[in-house]
Amino acid sequence: MGKMKEQFMKERESTVNAMHDIAQQPSINQNNLKVKKVEKVEEATMVKETRKEKLRRLFIENGLSEEDVYKDPRGFACIKREGIDKIVATQNIQVAYEPIKMEREIDPETKKVTAWVALRVTASMRTGTGEHDIRNVMTFGEASDDNLVGGGKKFPVAMAEKRGMSRAVLKICGLYAEGIKGEDEMDN
Numbered sequence: 001m002g003k004m005k006e007q008f009m010k011e012r013e014s015t016v017n018a019m020h021d022i023a024q025q026p027s028i029n030q031n032n033l034k035v036k037k038v039e040k041v042e043e044a045t046m047v048k049e050t051r052k053e054k055l056r057r058l059f060i061e062n063g064l065s066e067e068d069v070y071k072d073p074r075g076f077a078c079i080k081r082e083g084i085d086k087i088v089a090t091q092n093i094q095v096a097y098e099p100i101k102m103e104r105e106i107d108p109e110t111k112k113v114t115a116w117v118a119l120r121v122t123a124s125m126r127t128g129t130g131e132h133d134i135r136n137v138m139t140f141g142e143a144s145d146d147n148l149v150g151g152g153k154k155f156p157v158a159m160a161e162k163r164g165m166s167r168a169v170l171k172i173c174g175l176y177a178e179g180i181k182g183e184d185e186m187d188n
Contacts, residue, residue: 051178058175063090070183078183079170081162087169094124095165100140102157115156116144121164123172137172140164159184 049057059065068083079087087093100118107114119141127133141164143156152159166182 055175055178055180058173058178061090062087062173062175072186076179076181078181078186079166079175080183081166084166084169084182084184087173088165091125091173093169093172095168096122097141097161097164098122114145115153116142117156117160118142119157119160119164121161121168123165123168125172135172137168139167139171141167 063086064083068080068086070078070080072078098120100120103116105114121141122138125135127135141160143159145153148159162184166184170176170180170182
């Protein structure tokens with residue numbers, strides 16, 4: 001037991017000596033006082049990002065890969081559903097829906113069902129650490145027999161929700177402004 005106490009005391013003494021040595025060194029603030037003041041300050045020049053550079057930066061910031069993008073033969077790009085979900089997860093975006101209009105009519109003669117749905121979609125995203133560092137976006141998602149094809153005609157509410165979410169997410173993260181659309185927004 002005596003040897004352990006002796007070893008402890010030696011380690012404690014070396015730690016105290018090391019702390020004393022550190023305390024004797026000038027602090028960072030004292031070093032900063034010795035720096036000469038610069039008389040002339042050069043002006044910063046802003047370099048404007050090209051569209052391609054901005055898109056690349058936004059794709060990286062939002063965790064997107066090539067597999068998340070569909071290049072339409074008509075000349076534009078769409079983010080696939082999986083890409084939208086990646087952006088929501090990466091940026092911690094909160095999305096809320098409010099029904100604006102939900103109509104469903106059945107033609108008595110033809111028995112054909114027609115539907116029209118409109119949802120208000122709001123998205124929020126934290127942009128910094130302050131309480132006011134929040135970005136909000138509001139948009140709409142709609143679906144009707146006129147803009148749905150195939151199996152989507154059976155689920156107009158779900159299609160309106162997907163379209164609204166795609167728009168809100170792409171708007172809030174800056175991709176919509178660069179001409180990128182959501183796959184869910186396309187008629188066909």
